[in-house]
Amino acid sequence: MTERNHGGRQQRPSRPRRPHPPARRVGPRRPPQEDPTRQVALDVLRAVRERDAYANLVLPKLLRERKLSGRDAALATELTYGAARAQGLLDAVLGACADRPLSEVDGPFLDAMRLGAYQLLRTRIPSHAAVASTVDLVRANHGSGPAGFVNAVLRKVSERDEAAWMAELAPEAEQDPVGHQALVNAHPKWIAQAFADALADKGEGLAAALRADDARPAVHLAARPGEVTSEELAAITGGDVAPYSPYGVHLEAGAGDPGDLEPVREKLAAVQDEGSQLCALALTRVPLTGTDERWLDLCAGPGGKAVLLAALAGLQGGTLDAVEKAPHRADLIRSATQGLPVTVHVADGRETPFQPGTFDRVLVDAPCTGLGALRRRPEARWRRQPSDVADLTKLQRELLLSALELVRPGGVVAYVVCSPHLRETVGVTSDVVRRTGAEQIDTREYFPGVPELGKGPAVQLWPHLHGTDAMFCALLRRPN
Numbered sequence: 508m509t510e511r512n513h514g515g516r517q518q519r520p521s522r523p524r525r526p527h528p529p530a531r532r533v534g535p536r537r538p539p540q541e542d543p544t545r546q547v548a549l550d551v552l553r554a555v556r557e558r559d560a561y562a563n564l565v566l567p568k569l570l571r572e573r574k575l576s577g578r579d580a581a582l583a584t585e586l587t588y589g590a591a592r593a594q595g596l597l598d599a600v601l602g603a604c605a606d607r608p609l610s611e612v613d614g615p616f617l618d619a620m621r622l623g624a625y626q627l628l629r630t631r632i633p634s635h636a637a638v639a640s641t642v643d644l645v646r647a648n649h650g651s652g653p654a655g656f657v658n659a660v661l662r663k664v665s666e667r668d669e670a671a672w673m674a675e676l677a678p679e680a681e682q683d684p685v686g687h688q689a690l691v692n693a694h695p696k697w698i699a700q701a702f703a704d705a706l707a708d709k710g711e712g713l714a715a716a717l718r719a720d721d722a723r724p725a726v727h728l729a730a731r732p733g734e735v736t737s738e739e740l741a742a743i744t745g746g747d748v749a750p751y752s753p754y755g756v757h758l759e760a761g762a763g764d765p766g767d768l769e770p771v772r773e774k775l776a777a778v779q780d781e782g783s784q785l786c787a788l789a790l791t792r793v794p795l796t797g798t799d800e801r802w803l804d805l806c807a808g809p810g811g812k813a814v815l816l817a818a819l820a821g822l823q824g825g826t827l828d829a830v831e832k833a834p835h836r837a838d839l840i841r842s843a844t845q846g847l848p849v850t851v852h853v854a855d856g857r858e859t860p861f862q863p864g865t866f867d868r869v870l871v872d873a874p875c876t877g878l879g880a881l882r883r884r885p886e887a888r889w890r891r892q893p894s895d896v897a898d899l900t901k902l903q904r905e906l907l908l909s910a911l912e913l914v915r916p917g918g919v920v921a922y923v924v925c926s927p928h929l930r931e932t933v934g935v936t937s938d939v940v941r942r943t944g945a946e947q948i949d950t951r952e953y954f955p956g957v958p959e960l961g962k963g964p965a966v967q968l969w970p971h972l973h974g975t976d977a978m979f980c981a982l983l984r985r986p987n
């Protein structure tokens with residue numbers, strides 16, 4: 508069964524909405540239990556906090572090293588990603604239960620408290636087991652003193668369920684609707700505000716968007732055009748054909764490491780959000796007058812969209828040039844596009860080796876805040892800062908201007924970001940259109956069959972409306 512994100516909170520092992528029975532006091536002399544599953548979760552949370560590591564890179568490595576699989580791996584994944592995603596909400600509750608500010612709590616104890624609070628508030632794990640297992644970990648790693656502190660805090664957390672805590676801690680919905688939705692859906696307020704601005708909705712629309720963004724997403728695959736159909740790929744993988752992309756397949760959330768699937772290992776398919784597929788496809792769908800042979804991907808690493816574009820270009824006798832600034836990401840493009848008509852260039856997209864007007868179609872999949880893919884990067888929402896936006900919009904504008912120079916008159920450029928932040932989306936495109944006189948194409952026409960695309964001309968996809976990441980796509984034509 509495919510998980511879709513069309514609204515309701517989902518895929519979280521929900522617990523009954525009633526107060527927990529008080530947890531048993533855990534005495535200091537009870538021998539700690541070995542708990543490799545929770546130890547993995549704790550170690551990943553620590554790496555994320557101390558080294559700015561990415562949970563979805565560290566976790567699979569630790570699971571492999573410690574030989575955890577099956578239910579143990581699934582539980583470790585749920586606890587790690589869940590606690591990372593919900594950090595702000597968990598901290599609000601922990602802050603209300605601790606006898607000191609959380610800023611004065613040592614990091615490793617805070618990690619453990621978050622892990623315990625996540626189990627108490629957002630899983631079906633019985634309260635006594637959630638508290639005792641966490642306290643055991645702290646005792647095994649740090650001794651009895653800290654274990655007593657963590658025990659006391661978690662016992663207070665266990666006195667109420669998530670809804671009761673939110674009723675006490677969240678700002679009133681009437682007075683501060685965005686602040687309310689931000690806390691109850693575990694998002695920083697500035698990100699909730701960016702969603703509200705893009706949706707022009709502080710009510711049910713915002714709530715649905717944040718809920719969907721807080722749920723674990725399905726894995727999306729893209730079949731390589733010309734190699735395998737989405738129907739064949741769905742049959743091989745046990746997934747469902749995607750609703751909108753002709754190359755897409757959805758797999759159930761948590762269905763193991765998709766990189767291990769045979770079609771992915773054999774490069775017949777790639778892991779790629781359906782929204783990304785749709786944005787790359789939109790570029791290829793706009794009719795052109797004149798030549799249609801040379802395509803450019805100006806920010807191509809690690810190569811997801813380059814594969815789709817190059818396969819489609821190849822089927823009609825064309826080629827793709829792929830530009831990427833970071834050499835190691837250029838290597839990833841080379842590896843991903845093996846066998847396809849692609850030339851990879853390590854270069855800055857603002858200073859490429861190409862003559863103006865060289866290309867018929869250009870994709871600018873610009874570096875961005877990634878606010879549209881937070882559901883796929885558990886800790887990202889707490890790491891991003893509002894100050895990231897200004898630097899990125901400058902770069903985005905410069906890359907889009909460069910693309911409009913590199914495309915021939917009459918050719919088409921797709922500007923794509925994985926973010927709904929208005930400054931990164933319509934802010935950049937409207938500024939560039941004003942400066943260059945580029946024609947804004949009604950992008951909605953090139954997302955056939957996709958509902959709820961708003962008033963155009965650009966397209967903003969959403970997890971709660973489309974089951975995709977919140978990708979933005981604007982199609983521009985260079986004037987003749």
Ligand SMILES: C[S@@+](CC[C@H](N)C(=O)[O-])C[C@H]1O[C@@H](n2cnc3c(N)ncnc32)[C@H](O)[C@@H]1O
Pocket residue numbers: 783805806807808809810811812813830831832833836854855856857872873874875
């Ligand atoms: C959003 S990612 C592109 C994702 C890619 N299109 C895909 O589908 O797999 C943006 C990429 O742009 C690269 N980049 C950043 N600054 C750049 C620049 N000035 N010129 C070219 N590439 C740049 C980043 O290293 C990153 O790989």
